[in-house]
Amino acid sequence: MATEAPARTDQKVLTWKQDLRWARVWDELARLPLLPITILAVVLLAGVLAPVIAPHDPADFELNRSMMPPAWDPKGSPDYLLGTDKLGRDILSRIIWGARISLVVGFLGVGFAGTVGSILGLAAGYFGGRTDAIIMRIVDIKLSVPGFLLALVLAAVIGPSLQTVIIVIVVTLWTGYARLVRGETLSLKQRDFVALAKVAGCSPVRILFKHILPNLVNTIVVLATIQLGSVIIFEASLSFLGLGVQPPTPAWGSMLADGRQYVASAWWLSVFPGLAIMLMVLSTNLAGDWLRDRFDPKRRQV
Amino acid sequence: MERYILSRVLQGIFAIWGVSLIIFLAVRVTGDAAALMIPQDADPSEAAFIRQLYGLDQPLHIQYWVFLGNAVRGDFGRSYRWHDPALKVVLDRVPATLQLAVSAALVSILIALPIGVMSAVRPGGWFDTFGKVFALMGQSMPTFWVGILAILIFSVQLRWFPTSGRGGLQNLVLPAFTLGWASTAALTRLTRSAMLDVMDSDFIKMARIKGVPERWVIWKHALKNAAIPVVTILGVQWAQFLGGSVIVETIFAWPGVGRTIVEALNNRDYAVVQAGTFMISILFVTANLIVDLLYGVIDPRVRYD
Amino acid sequence: MTEPLIQIRDLRTYLYTRRGVVKAVDGISFDIHEGEIVGLVGESGSGKTMTSLSILQLVPQPAGRIVGGSIMFEGEDLLTLPESRLQEIRGERISMILQDPLTALNPVYSIGNQVAEPFQFHPKEDGRGATIRNRVVEVLQRVGIPAAETRVKDFPHQFSGGMRQRVCAAIAIAPRPRLLIADEPTTALDVTIQAQFLRLLKQLQQEFNLAVLYITHDLGVVARLCNRVVVMYAGKIVETGDVTRIYKQPAHPYTQGLMQSVPRLGMKRERLFQIQGQPPDFLDLPQGCPFWPRCPQAQDVCKVEEPPVAAVGTAGTVRCWFPDLTGATQPVSSAV
DSSP: OTTHHHHHHHHHHHHHHHHTHHHHHHHHHHHSOHHHHHHHHHHHHHHHTHHHHOSSOTTOOOGGGTTOOOTTSTTOOTTSTTOBOTTOOBHHHHHHHHHHHHHHHHHHHHHHHHHHHHHHHHHHHHHOHHHHHHHHHHHHHHHTSOHHHHHHHHHHHHOOSHHHHHHHHHHHHHHHHHHHHHHHHHHHTTSHHHHHHHHTTOOHHHIIIIIIHHHHHHHHHHHHHHHHHHHHHHHHHHHHTTOSSOTTSOOHHHHHHHHHTTTTTOTHHHHHHHHHHHHHHHHHHHHHHHHHHHHOGGGTTO | OHHHHHHHHHHHHHHHHHHHHHHHHHHHHSSOHHHHHSOTTOOHHHHHHHHHHTTTTSOHHHHHHHHHHHHHTTOOOEETTTTEEHHHHHHHHHHHHHHHHHHHHHHHHHHHHHHHHHHHHSTTSHHHHHHHHHHHHHHHSOHHHHHHHHIIIIIIISOOSOSSOOOSHHHHHHHHHHHHHHHHHHHHHHHHHHHHHHHTSHHHHHHHHTTOOHHHIIIIIIHHHHHHHHHHHHHHHHHHHHHHHHHHHHHTTOOSHHHHHHHHHHHTOHHHHHHHHHHHHHHHHHHHHHHHHHHHHHOTTOOOO | OOOOSEEEEEEEEEEEETTEEEEEEEEEEEEEOTTOEEEEEOOTTSSHHHHHHHHHTOOOTTTEEEEEEEEEETTEEGGGSOHHHHHHHBTTTEEEEOSOHHHHSOTTSOHHHHHHHHHHHSOOOOSSOOOHHHHHHHHHHHTTOTTHHHHTTSOGGGSOHHHHHHHHHHHHHTTOOSEEEEESTTTTSOHHHHHHHHHHHHHHHHHHTOEEEEEESOHHHHHHHOSEEEEEETTEEEEEEEHHHHHHOOOSHHHHHHHHTSOOTTOOSOOOOOOOSOOOOGGGOOSSOTTGGGOTTOOTGGGTSOOOEEEETTTEEEEOSSOOOTTOSSOOOEEO
8 A cells, every 4th residue: 555656657567568569579588597598408409419419438437547537637637527437437428418317307207297187187177076086185195195205115116217217207296287287177167268168069078178278288387397307306316316217327316326425535426417417407497487477477476 | 173183184094094005006016026025046935935924925905905904003014124023113213214304394494584584674685695596506406416515515525524324413413404405495485485475564564653673573573474384385395304304314324214215125125115104104194284283373363173 | 823743844755666766755745733633635646655654754665765855743853863763753652553454463463462562662651550461451442342351362353344443543542642644544444334433533532632644535534534634646735724615615626626526415416526537647747737637727837837836725725826716815825
């Protein structure tokens, strides 16, 4: 109430923006999160072009050059920019190849979890009744146990591998989408256009996918982007505990696990892979925040 | 009130049952559990003996009934590695895990509340910028990396704290900070935004109109209101503390339930895995119930019925 | 005439927003005498609330700033006082009732706790040595809270809107202030509750000989309650005067418009008058008189130059090029 006057200012901003569409487009461009986009692009390129740009074969071991420090250290070599590990493998090359694992696990994990969770959420919200009760009970159970622990046990039991990691991520993360989509579906199905579609004789499947889902895409994509970072950490944590991607495939988490024993003598073994994870996750988090503010302002608090 | 607690306890029991079922099925269905336990060079008669010993020759639903009946009586089978009942192995390690998780929770609350409040009091100020950077870093650094860095800096370089083991306060500092790190970041941001919302409200203006000193306005009137969403998130963060304890206990060789589960997984000591996940689920459900009740203490509008 | 309780002179409060400077209060001057009820009238967004917050120096931070003027209160210029002295004055010498009783009370503390605060922070002996608790109960009884003795332990959500506003009134009068600012205290209440609350306010005012600044857009309330009226438009005072004179003979076209938009008893069946156009945009005020785009009597001069202030009636003023002075008892004396 003290801000009666500023309230009017907002109106002014609105008309001003409508008048100047181009200024608005320019505004958006200027506010694009450049740093995170750059980092993501670099990681993406590294992942896709790993065979081309990696200076060495990530699996090429040579005990003679074991534990070489980074290039700027007097004992380092310019050939091995970030040093070598216990087996003499090039850290930089392994980080570049490791980006592949993070990207594959990140995108596939989030993609499948989003698909499974969204479909179940749509079904629960639209059909209600017993379908809803069963699905939401499972969600409740899932939420009553620390997800990481369950994932750990599942990964160990199924047998650790890349596929296992993705399966475990889907099992852990689908509930978030299911809850979100269910809630939105509940409110969307009350809307007139859904009633109209029903009157027009559309099948439930058609209504769900043609009329309700398109309204939810923004929300789902925003959640997926925000989760990308935690999925990457998730994978790295599993690999760190030896329950993720198995050696000799280079993954950031398992590189850290290897380096952990030598933290006192060879810090570069654990610092660089960790830095890679942090930068990657930081940029997906920033990009996610930006997308959320841009496309889904009502969920800013989540 | 009693009815509310009862219904929540029933919900919790249901959830724990669900979890035990999932794990039971995961262990028995996804592979031959006996094959995992039996040494590869064992001869068939030995294998059959072990199968019979653990009841693995029975049909699945019979196995489940046996498992459930035993579990209700607290019998999760014997750990063949520790040669003790699995539940005892786990129970012995609960205090260590609880100590770690509670310390981590305290660490994150004690750091997050003041920083969050100060950030909100002067948005865009020095404290706020620091808090923002800190929160972004916190959410982007995986726990195990934080732990390794902490060891690298504070144990190896500065020699302030030991690298591993459980003992005095000295041993607790690094694990507790590591485990609390990510939550601290999240809580800081949440406290800030909750405080910003509250500071805008009429009752804060009213307190100032009364001539109440600003310090009192912030730490009495605003903070208790801002604490409501913060406490809610603490319930969620508790999952982080328990889940994260698996990693932190492994890094710092902390003799808790989490590390024991990881070891048991590596040794295929499934009795311990089952007892351990069961235990962690109980801790989790209980903590969430406590958070729910705490709610009522902070917010007089909450009614439990 | 005695010295006024509060003298506001050329007060300017600006809001520095991203899109420009909003002159929410732009050079206003008026007095309030002891025991007098002054109505501050205007459309929402005319600067009334900013005026009251400026008196207490609680304009929203960091956007708002008082950039000029003086507020003399009991021999001190409030605008030059340090925060510590202001905290002594707030609540004890000047207090305020906010518009919405639903949000004005802290939901997580008991009523007693909140009513006790003025006593805690302004420990003034009332000569009877009564405990804070007793004084809290007493003041709650005074504003008509039934069973005050037991209800002090209750929380705001356990009270109705009208009762909560009474609690706010109790907080406001608790330390016996000299000036009470009431910012549309009845807008959020039901009509029947409104009348009760106004009666209570009037009683309290008489009992404590309070000076009241009553902010409202409801001219009906002003007529019943106030002695004098100050009309604001776009951050400026356009007319002041005695309540009877303003009702009978409003001099400013804006005031006239406001008067004609009030339904009255015995009115012929006709459409209520409505002031044309939109409330002014603070970031884009017209040149000259800010009211001219909506003024039925606007002439060329109004669009170019700011109007002068003229005296009207007893101690009244009007800011207009062509005021209606038929009700004036004094000849026009132009003072720009």
